[in-house]
Structure formats: C-alpha cells, structure tokens
Amino acid sequence: MFRLLLAFIIIVPALEIGILIMAGKTIGPIPTILLIIATGVIGAWLAKNQGIRAIEQVRYQMSRGQMPGEAIIDGLCILVGGVLLLTPGFITDTIGFILLFPASRKVVKPYILKWIRDYMDRRTVTIIRR
Numbered sequence: 001m002f003r004l005l006l007a008f009i010i011i012v013p014a015l016e017i018g019i020l021i022m023a024g025k026t027i028g029p030i031p032t033i034l035l036i037i038a039t040g041v042i043g044a045w046l047a048k049n050q051g052i053r054a055i056e057q058v059r060y061q062m063s064r065g066q067m068p069g070e071a072i073i074d075g076l077c078i079l080v081g082g083v084l085l086l087t088p089g090f091i092t093d094t095i096g097f098i099l100l101f102p103a104s105r106k107v108v109k110p111y112i113l114k115w116i117r118d119y120m121d122r123r124t125v126t127i128i129r130r
Helices: 001-025 031-063 069-085 088-098 102-121
Strands: none
Touching: 001 031, 001 088, 031 069, 031 102, 069 088, 069 102, 088 102
C-alpha cells in the first residue's frame, strides 16, 4: 500500500505538470490559469452543497434509528472530491468531479465499499463495540 501511495504522489504531479504545460501551449497561459481557478471555485461551491446534503441525510437516517452508512460514504467521497478540486490540475479535477456528482458517485461507491470490506476482512481494522 505504501509503494502504491508513493508512486501516486510522484506520478500524478508529474502528469499534472505535463498536462498544464500542454494546455498552456494549446489554449494559452491566461485561459489555463482561469480554467484552474474556475474549477476550484465551482468545486468548492459544489462540495459545500453536496456536503450539506450528505449531513442532512446522515441526520435524517440517525433520527430514524438507521445506520447512515451510505451517507457517510457519500460524505467521504465529497470531502475527497472537494480537496482534489482545490488541487490545481486537470487529472485531480476530473477525479474530484467524479466523486462530487451523485450519478457518478453511485458507480464509485461499490468499489469503495468493497475496498473497505476487503480491508476489514484482512483484520487490519479493529471495531470496538460498547
């Protein structure tokens, strides 16, 4: 897991820089900078709105005595998506928008849930109940 994270930390920024340079040459530096700023602003707004909806869903489910598992996964996706959208670059923006839009999040959530279940099955997570 550490090697994968290390590769991700090295490879993604290098790709982002390359794509930003290509975009600057293709559409110009000013439009590229404005596009980066626009995705950050739109991402922050979208993350705030989606985050509020996720919190409301958690509250609603808890008031009914239900476990808010899906809503918590939504909140996690929204948090990560918002952070990625605030990070300059087109790859991180694409992943961030995928995590923020509810329709595409429905496609991603089963993979996240499978990853969490696999992680728990390897007994690397301890759940303490009181």
